[in-house]
Amino acid sequence: MSIDQVRDAGSIHNIRSANTCGKAWCRVQYVQTAICLTRLCCVCSSTSGHNDATWATGSANYYRLNRRCLITAGTKYLADEAGAYWLLDAAASYLLELGTSDWFVLVRLVVSDSHAVLTLEDGNGAVRASQQIPFTDFPISEQVLYACWDVDHWVLMLPSEY
Structure with a gap:
């Protein structure tokens, strides 16, 4: 894993791994913040075994x-x-x-x-x-x-x- 992004607001460090479901357009990633480990998958269909953007639970921007x-x-x-x-x-x-x-x-x-x-x-x-x-x-x-x-x-x- 490597540090992929640092946000100034709140100094949240996101560490991403490169796990994917195998589809060319899928970018399933695991983002570890200082508080939790959340699975991100936005564009996979429910038949691929991932949730459809359930990681997005509000927006600061x-x-x-x-x-x-x-x-x-x-x-x-x-x-x-x-x-x-x-x-x-x-x-x-x-x-x-x-x-x-x-x-x-x-x-x-x-x-x-x-x-x-x-x-x-x-x-x-x-x-x-x-x-x-x-x-x-x-x-x-x-x-x-x-x-x-x-x-x-x-x-x-x-x-x-x-």
């Missing part, structure tokens, strides 16, 4: 996607590792069209073969927007994101970060 949308650290990790900024951009464009009458929107991507359906729901099953994606190489068969309005921005997050 937000990243700007556009002037009205922010993303959490877990969502950024998902986009980085799965090459899925297109998903965040599509969700953000619909969120801006939907407005802020509802403070919560569930974003669901369902992948079948090499195509997908993106839906934005109210959280109770009512579809507010939907789009067919003719081609995608997104590695997970279904991904859910939550979007919450914080008075100034939409914040896209993983369900475990809610």
